[in-house]
Each structure stands twice: as structure tokens, then as C-alpha cells.
Amino acid sequence: MATSPLSPRLLRGAIVALDPANPLASVILFQYNPETMTRSLTPRTAGADLSAQGKSDLDTTEAKRISGPPKETISLKMAIDATDRLEQADTMAVTLGIHPQMATLEMLMYPKTLSVLTNSAMSKAGTLEIVAMEAPLTLFIWGGNRILPVRVDSMSIEELAYDVNLNPIRADVNLTLEVLSYKDLKLASLGGALFMAHQVSKELMATMESLKNVSSIAKGAAGSIPLL
Template sequence: MSTFPRTPRTQRGAIIGLDPLNPVASLVVFQYNPDTMTRTLTPQMAGEGGGDRTEALRLKGAPVENIRVDVEIDATDQLANGDVLASSMGIYPQLSALEMLVYPKTAQVILNTALMQVGTLEVVPPTAPLTLFIWGPKRVLPVKVSEFSITEEAYDPSLNPIRAKVALGLRVLSYNDLPLMHPGYALFLTHQVVKEAMAVVGSIAGLANAALPR
């Protein structure tokens, strides 16, 4: 038991794939928050590639941000507590919810196959759901999955996985990537506004600390 009864409850990160026709198909709240998260930002500069020198410091838009996280999923506690779902399926449902972020919907695949069979000239590829990476209230980011690796580490007698590590590579989608009326456009813009406010707070705190006597 914690010796600090007023310690706030830690929020859990999550990945959500928004599908209006099946809103809970890809909803994964992290069982354990990853200990680390790697974020790589690549600036988008207009003056790259030997262009006009007067454009050297001009920004074309938000940087390209890639995120890497390792997520652990473990059914040990649920199995010990007699959880019916964990006993019958292990963590297969949780893994499937993550995997559905990169699968087209079956109904759309069948429809496109039927359209091709009747000679439709142009069949539009299925669109992935709007995927959100949520890491606290200040970071709700539209992303697309760029890498996905699952290491299954233990199984029940029916060969359902009961412990696994999932390595995720996520590419943040900014207003450079999305049309104006797309909900992800507004989400990223809000994220940047919050980041600008945090930068002001950090700058003021840095000045205050620099002014303190050593």
C-alpha cells in the first residue's frame, strides 16, 4: 500500500482507432504505461537541397515526428483472479484490437472484390481509421502506424497468448498531412498550441532559475 494516500492516480496511455460503424473495435488502454518513449523530430526546412540562401531558415511546416513505444500486455493477474475472458482467450482480444489498426475492414474488402468482378474501372482502397495516440491530456495526437512488431512470450494450454510485448512505430500526422476539415487537422493544431504555451512556461522558468544567486 502506498504511504502517500493522496498521490494522484496515474493516467494510462492509449491508442484508439476511430471507426463510426464500430467505435470499440480498436480501443486499447495500456495495461502498463511504457517506461520509455522515443520521439524523433525531423525539421521541414524550405532551404534544404541547395535552394535560395534567403530561404535557409524558412520552415515549410511542422516537423515530421516519429514515436516508438514498447507496450507490455500480460494476463497473469487476470488468470490468477479467475477472469473468464482471460481464461478462455488470453490476451488475443487485446492484440487483435491493436492489429485492427492496420487491417482494412472485411466488409470493404468484400465490396471492393465484388466491384472488381463486375468490371468497375476504379476501386478506391479502404481508408484506415483515424488513429489517436493518447499520452495524458496534453498529448492527443493523430498518428498512423508505421511499424508493428509483436513478441509473444507465453501461452495457455489452448495456445492463446497470455504475455506479449508490442513494439510500435507511429508517425504523427500534422496539418501538413491532413485536409483542413479532417478532425485530425484540428487535433494536431490544438497539440501545437498547447506545446507553444508549455514553451513559454519553460522559458519563463528558465529565466527565473538563471536569475537566482548561485
């Protein structure tokens, strides 16, 4: 599955987990960019928020108010294949197959071992208040216009082939990512600031497109006016 040298060089998507306790970020580069991606957006309205609280006496104005950016989920399929690395006699691929790549992905959903052991020790020592384990800030990077804080909502792994030692050497991974906005993170945080930058970029692109459309309509209208 090697890329032809005549093919244009493409940016590769990535998932990056930034852990404040670990200066070495977990970087997952897509071996092959997914051909498709599904995005689902659900509006976040004041009416829906109040209804969730059991309040039914909503006036029309309240029902139409937006309480924040839409809730967004991203679904995609990643392909992981050790064929090229096995042909190059890569030591890690020969010994472990694609276990390391899958482990990097799966660890996005695991607490850090040190945190688990620390909390266990504190519990045995009788500590009344144990701080919940904080997940690293996970970023979905898909080109310069999409750098989004996300949370892995679900992960489904289909292992497709194995080597003689039963190490997986080829797999498809279905990922569902929940985009985190400044409604989920503090606006002053890195994740909140990145989402706000994403929203501002969208507003600018939408304005540019609207201006282009207005210009096209104006030209069309001018061309339809009969000359006297």
C-alpha cells in the same frame, strides 16, 4: 503484476481508432504504462522539400524556411499480461489468453473486411474506379497534453508465454507511431485540429518557460551590479 493499493492512481495511456463506418471506437488501454518512450523529430524545411524535387539552386533564405511542423515518430514498448485475469478466472482470458488484446492492436493495420469484400465485388462487376480503403483516425493519448493523430508505422510482437492450449498469455509489443500533422491531414479535419491544438499548447508552454528564464536572468543580472 497487480498494482499495490498504496500506489498512486495513474492515468493510463491509450490508442483510440475512430472509424466513421463504426460508431464503436476501438479503444486500446495500456495495461501497464511504458516506463520509457522515444520521440524522434526531423525538421521539415522548404530546402529539403525542394531538394527532394531535384531542385538544387537554393538560396540561403529558402534553405532556412520551415515548410511545416517537424516529422515526428514515437517508439514505445507495451506489455500485455493475462496473469491477473487468469487468477480471477476471467472467461475470455481462460479461453483465448491475450489473443483479443493483440487482435485489437493488429487491426489498426488491417483494412476492414467489409471494405475488402465491397471492393472485390465492385471489381468483379467491372467498376473502373474503386475508392481506396480509408483507415480509421488513430489517436495516441498520453495524458491531457498529448492527444495526437498517428499512423502505426511498425509493430513487433514478442510472445513470451503460452497456456496449455498454446494461447499467448504474455507478450511485449514494440510500436513505432508516425505523428500525423496538418501537413498530412486537412486542418479542418478532426485530426488536423487536434494536432493544431497540440502545437498551440507547445507554443504556450515554450513561452511560459522563456518568460521564466528571462526573469531568472534579470534577477541574476540585478544581483551582480555592485552597489555604489
